[in-house]
Amino acid sequence: MTFSEKFQKTTDVKHWLGDMEVDHFLYTAGIAGEAFFVALRDKGVILGTRCELCGITYVPPRIYCEHCFAELNEYTDVGLRGRVRSFTIARLGKDGNELKKPEIFAVIDFGSGTTGLLHKLGEVTPETVKVGLDVEAVLKPKSQRGGHITDIEYFRPVG
Amino acid sequence: MNLGKIHKDVAVVGAGMTLFSRRLQETGKEMSWQAAQMALDQAGLTLDDIDAVIMGSAPDAFDGVHKKGDWLIDGAGGVNKPYMRVYTGGGTAVFAPIAGWWHVASGMFERVLVVCEEKMSSCQPHAQSAFAHIWDPILDRPLKPNLVWIFAMEMQRYMHTYNVRYEDIALVAVKNKRNAVGHPCAQLADPDITLEDVINSEPMALPVRRLDISPPSDGAAALVLVSEDTAYELTNEPVWMDGVGWCIDSTMWTNRDLAFPKFVARAARMAYEMAGIKNPREEIDIAEPYDPFDYKELQHLEALGLADPGEAAIMTREGKTQRDGELPVCPSGGLLGVGNPIAATLGIKVGELFWQLSGQAGARQVPGDPAVGVAQAWGDLMQFSSVIVMRRRP
Numbered sequence: 001m002t003f004s005e006k007f008q009k010t011t012d013v014k015h016w017l018g019d020m021e022v023d024h025f026l027y028t029a030g031i032a033g034e035a036f037f038v039a040l041r042d043k044g045v046i047l048g049t050r051c052e053l054c055g056i057t058y059v060p061p062r063i064y065c066e067h068c069f070a071e072l073n074e075y076t077d078v079g080l081r082g083r084v085r086s087f088t089i090a091r092l093g094k095d096g097n098e099l100k101k102p103e104i105f106a107v108i109d110f111g112s113g114t115t116g117l118l119h120k121l122g123e124v125t126p127e128t129v130k131v132g133l134d135v136e137a138v139l140k141p142k143s144q145r146g147g148h149i150t151d152i153e154y155f156r157p158v159g
Numbered sequence: 160m161n162l163g164k165i166h167k168d169v170a171v172v173g174a175g176m177t178l179f180s181r182r183l184q185e186t187g188k189e190m191s192w193q194a195a196q197m198a199l200d201q202a203g204l205t206l207d208d209i210d211a212v213i214m215g216s217a218p219d220a221f222d223g224v225h226k227k228g229d230w231l232i233d234g235a236g237g238v239n240k241p242y243m244r245v246y247t248g249g250g251t252a253v254f255a256p257i258a259g260w261w262h263v264a265s266g267m268f269e270r271v272l273v274v275c276e277e278k279m280s281s282c283q284p285h286a287q288s289a290f291a292h293i294w295d296p297i298l299d300r301p302l303k304p305n306l307v308w309i310f311a312m313e314m315q316r317y318m319h320t321y322n323v324r325y326e327d328i329a330l331v332a333v334k335n336k337r338n339a340v341g342h343p344c345a346q347l348a349d350p351d352i353t354l355e356d357v358i359n360s361e362p363m364a365l366p367v368r369r370l371d372i373s374p375p376s377d378g379a380a381a382l383v384l385v386s387e388d389t390a391y392e393l394t395n396e397p398v399w400m401d402g403v404g405w406c407i408d409s410t411m412w413t414n415r416d417l418a419f420p421k422f423v424a425r426a427a428r429m430a431y432e433m434a435g436i437k438n439p440r441e442e443i444d445i446a447e448p449y450d451p452f453d454y455k456e457l458q459h460l461e462a463l464g465l466a467d468p469g470e471a472a473i474m475t476r477e478g479k480t481q482r483d484g485e486l487p488v489c490p491s492g493g494l495l496g497v498g499n500p501i502a503a504t505l506g507i508k509v510g511e512l513f514w515q516l517s518g519q520a521g522a523r524q525v526p527g528d529p530a531v532g533v534a535q536a537w538g539d540l541m542q543f544s545s546v547i548v549m550r551r552r553p
């Protein structure tokens with residue numbers, strides 16, 4: 001009776017293997033995403049768009065405000081400095097094994113009223129990282145930047 | 160169905176849609192925002208006026224984003240509002256506005272924004288690879304089936320059962336691709352296409368040839384729905400959703416009647432009853448049936464009661480379904496001409512009826528001041544249908 005038995009391995013029953021046949025996905029960054037990544041690659045700056053009505057600066061930029069639907073088409077350089085809103089210290093990898101070195105990930109704000117950017121922290125230890133830490137982006141050299149979120153290597157403490 | 164429980168009449172007061180294209184630079188969120196903003200502009204409303212948002216989108220595997228209804232929310236205007244995604248595959252195009260309808264008809268919400276989006280170009284090498292997973296993994300997939308097989312076998316059975324000629328079916332593709340010439344969002348409009356072009360196009364899975372099929376596409380569309388309480392404050396030409404219906408057949412496509420889609424007929428019966436339509440052939444002025452394949456337009460017309468089984472092909476040959484014919488069918492250009500970003504075909508079904516019945520269809524306008532239309536979509540595992548009857552009131 002299959003109902004009453006507890007299988008230790010799912011391969012104990014006759015089975016078929018399958019996979020998702022989709023080879024890969026091709027994502028576009030969109031109108032605002034394109035502006036963001038080109039500026040990061042070519043000028044080494046982080047762009048945002050601001051909704052004056054709602055007082056929100058979207059980082060990375062968006063072409064619309066999600067609260068009032070205003071069209072946002074003026075890109076502003078928000079600078080490379082930000083502040084840690086929250087962080088986590090990752091100690092286990094996806095395989096469940098301990099990482100050689102803990103990795104620190106954070107949500108970073110670029111001044112008040114901005115949306116947060118998820119990124120990695122560097123040049124900081126689990127003992128010294130804290131909420132409210134002032135940080136700055138460390139960019140790859142221009143020749144190595146390809147217009148990716150990883151053109152920012154990490155954020156490190158300032159001051 | 161308890162018609163006595165419907166509290167409010169529901170009208171469309173604005174519609175919008177983006178370009179349909181093989182690949183758009185815009186993200187799904189950006190497309191959603193563009194379409195939604197157009198619909199709001201037409202209704203003379205802002206996002207702040209909207210009480211609830213319905214998002215319609217087909218499989219996550221197209222955009223390549225899991226739970227994409229939640230992911231699309233900010234572009235759809237759903238942030239901090241009652242929001243739900245509905246999904247009935249290709250049927251979503253007409254089912255999402257039905258979900259919008261019950262939000263308003265129930266009396267719970269006054270103004271509802273319905274947004275539909277699809278970005279099929281994300282799925283590589285082709286959206287077809289995601290469709291492979293609708294097949295039974297044990298019975299069907301070892302045969303390495305292609306989705307087109309189902310359509311080819313339906314079409315074969317349809318032709319056999321009702322003695323329909325391929326040439327008459329192919330005329331649907333010619334008509335719709337020509338109709339799409341007037342559509343500013345069209346992907347495959349072709350003013351010069353001929354019957355020979357369709358007949359000589361690449362055989363896919365016979366009898367289906369390349370030009371019998373609508374193209375995968377990226378795009379978005381949106382509607383604003385309001386109740387009878389405020390419709391006339393917003394426009395002099397609201398278009399009323401007077402009847403809605405939907406129905407689903409067996410999971411196993413091999414168990415279905417391949418020549419006549421009974422579930423479409425049942426969905427239509429529900430919508431007609433609600434709308435008080437007794438004789439659809441007499442009372443319907445325009446039809447926008449789902450036409451992802453040319454033969455599907457014919458099957459759907461027959462199941463909608465607008466033609467006898469097998470007769471839709473003859474009506475097509477006689478020109479009765481042309482824009483200036485007795486029963487204009489797919490004056491938008493349909494999926495065959497405008498494109499097939501699954502859920503976003505909302506814009507060429509319900510959206511088209513809104514523009515046609517309010518006299519705003521421009522180059523596509525059906526002559527004779529049409530007042531009653533029916534929109535229909537078809538999807539899920541090829542066994543679901545949604546139907547809406549729309550009316551302009553004198």
Ligand SMILES: [Zn+2]
Nearest residue numbers: 051054065068
């Ligand atoms: Zn705003």
